[in-house]
Amino acid sequence: MSKYDDASWHYGGDFPTDIPEKNGATHTGMFLNWCINNDLISDELKEDAEEEIEKLERREITGAEFVIDALDGKFSEQDLNDLGNRFAKDYYKDDTDFANRYSSFADDYVNLFDTKAEENDYEYETFYHIEDTYENYDLMKQVIDFRFEEWKEYKNLN
DSSP states (O other): OOEEEEHHHHSSTTOOTTSOGGGGGHHHHHHHHHHHHTTOBOHHHHHHTHHHHHHHHTTSSOHHHHHHHHHTTEEEGGGBOHHHHHHHHHHTSSSOHHHHHTOOHHHHHHHHHHHHHHHTTOOOSSGGGSOOOHHHHHHHHHHHHHHHHHHHHHTTOO
């Protein structure tokens, strides 16, 4: 079983000291929140984190909070079902054929929020300063929805 991401990979080293460590899971949380809302998670995760998933679906917690609290900051293959893993391996991971042809999640994430910041005469100090909000999730959700449709065409799943 391999990990897609781990918040601890992010908040070590040169992680900004002026923000909470949970910001190291903001991007992962947005992706996993999308997977939960699109029923791409494993039965095991549904069972193990039933209460947290319900809170997430009611928007009582964010995806980053879910990743930190329910998954100890780690996002791995065991959290997704077969279709979810196939999508994540092509889109969440960098430098895949799909990501090179279309885009990766990280590139979409950075591009979306850099554009949003520019439109508001603002610049994020780092990737980790992007706010963990449902307003931002709703923006990212639209991008992931679009990429998922592209990916299904790419894989001839339509």
